[in-house]
Amino acid sequence: MTEQQLPAWADPAVSPALLDAQGVSRRQLLRRAGLFGAAFALGSAAMPEAAAAGGYGGTDPKLAYLVGDHHVHSVYSHDAKYTFSQLATAAAKYGLDWMVFNEHSNFGHAYHGAAMEHKEILKARAENPRQLIFQGLEWYIPAAEHCTIFAAPGAHEVDLLTRFELAYDGKLLGYTDGAPDNPNTARNEAHAVKAIQWLAEQRRTGYVDDVLVFANHPMRLGIDSPHEMRNWRDAAPEIMIGMEGAPGAQGGGIPGWEGPDSQRGEYTNKPSVNSWAGYPENAYVLYGGFDWMTATVGGMWDAMLAEGKLFTITTNSDVHRVVFDTWKNGDWLPGQNFDNTGKIPDPVNTDSPQPGGDFWPGQFSRTHVGVTRYGYRAVMAGLRAGRVWLDHGHLLDGLDVRLKRDQDQGRGVALGGQLRVRKGEKLTLDITVTTASRPNPQGILPGLAHVDVIRGAVRGPVTDRDTWKAPDTRVVRSQNVSGRTGTYTLRVPLTAGGESFYVRLRGSDGKRNGTGYLGASVDPHGPIPHAPGDGDPWADTWFYTNPVFVDVEGA
Helix, strand or coil: CCCCCCCHHHCCCCCHHHCCHHHHHHHHHHHHCCCCCHHHHCCCCCCCCCHHHHCCECCCCCCEEEEEEEEECCCCCCCCCCCHHHHHHHHHHCCCCEEEEEEECCHHHHHHHHHHHHHHHHHHHHHCCCCEEEEEEEEECCCCCEEEEEECCCCCHHHHHHHHHHHHCHHHHCCCCCECCECCHHHHHHHHHHHHHHHHHHHHCCCCCCEEEEEECCCCCCCCCHHHHHHHHHHCCCCEEEEEEECCCHHHHCCCCCCCCCCHHHCCCCCCCCCCCCCCHHHCCCECCECHHHHCCCCHHHHHHCCCCCCEEEECCCECCECCCCEECCCCCCCCCHHHHCCCCCCEECCCCCCCCECCCCCCEEEEEEECCCCHHHHHHHHHHCCEEEEECCCEEEEEEEEEECCCCCCCECCCCEEEECCCCEEEEEEEEEECCCCCCCCCCCCCCEEEEEEEECCCCCCCCCCCCCCCCEEEEEEECCCCCCEEEEEEEEECCCCCEEEEEEEECCCCCECCCCCCCCCCCECCCCECCECCHHHCCEEEECCEEEEECCC
16 A cells, blocks of 8 residues: 655645644644654654553553544445535635545445546546545444444455445345334344454454544444444454544534524434334533533543543534525436446535535544554554544644653653552643634634543443433543644643542533533533524534543552
8 A cells, every 4th residue: 555645734845835823823833743754755654552551551552633534424425515626625725634425325326436536536646745634434223323433544445344344234134123124123233343353353364454433423423332332342343443523514503503403413303113222312412512422521422532542533514505505406317316327416505505414524623543653554544542532622732741750750641541540649631732723613713721631431341231421420620721823731640549540631612511411410511402593503612532541550
């Protein structure tokens, strides 16, 4: 597999005068990380683990963060609208380094569309080697919701997707719970596990260089039960590595746009006969733009982390139809449909806004992945290692997090990492923030108001695989940073107690806060839902990070 050229902001041959404000800011961050130019082009493709694997402490490599989106739909999805070129151009405009076209599974896609799109992707990779473009699939999980699946570029990247689609897709097989002719929930759930194991086998045998899976919009329908999510993760934790912490369609709540009951993320569903009965009804909306599973301190995401197993969160556009856009779907020729073509007609521009609740890739939602070099394998390795943070509305230019023992001299362990310590040792969590240096696509200069540190005990595998609570997780520190600009470092002291634990971070613009879902003693100033029809996403923006784990000796 051929790795790509450096992006313009990382290439010393590109004059700073040719960069926009975002490019200048990112170049400064790259220089600060010591990864500018050749150091970024020639760094290790694999991500070395912390040196603490066999001892105490640990030092992860210096990281640069690449911005991406793993959930993008084009005319090769039956319900989308835009051409491949329109989406790639928008992604470049909004500063994305990598993106995944994960088209909906469909017989038309498997037999026609995937191969046609692949030709476009190969052409784009050749013409713009500064942009990392993955091909993927949005899998209808048997007995559950959707997943993003994508492989590293290579000879079999399309074959992998289409073989998988025909053998394991719940929609194509009719393996969806509640279907009158197919009520076998246990069989359907087992098939989902087999599917993930099959992907792991393709990686193990070298059929593809790499493949990753993320669960999409997990609480949109409430049909991803806790035990299913744990089963998917445990089937192949190196493949099924996480979920959307915040879904796309964030424009769905813009006041006056989609109606009086509209919601960010288009989370307008209620429990159905197929929903897992243990989820409360108010879990079916977003909290500060984030899925209830992620936004609830001590909730489902924390319950998985409390087992001591990394489960990465992401955010993305899920772009189908962009808010205020004036393009409409083209018309089919006689006798054509998606099943026999694998592609909907190209869109046609009009003079009036068309329905839609999405943003362009990178316009609002961004997933930042820590890497040591620029390339496809580096992005996938960074995602697998959990070196990930997310923001909405371009809230931050940069974020770097390190946890280390006070007695150590190294850089410490980064997001997704594990620090090994003795009971009672003093630790320091360094949070280096680079504030927004330019107005976001809405014309707003974002300001970070607070940074929250969330800590949870690690207790190991649970007995009840349907539990969605982590009762020992809570916000342990909230620091006001209103008015601070530029780059600064917050140093948070921690002490290793008698049990292993993890810490993760979040923060917001401070415009919408309230008591967290599980009460003020757990989360006194957390994200809250917006009123139906009144959810301006630009006025309620947050960042979240993956955790850092602390393994206490003897715990």
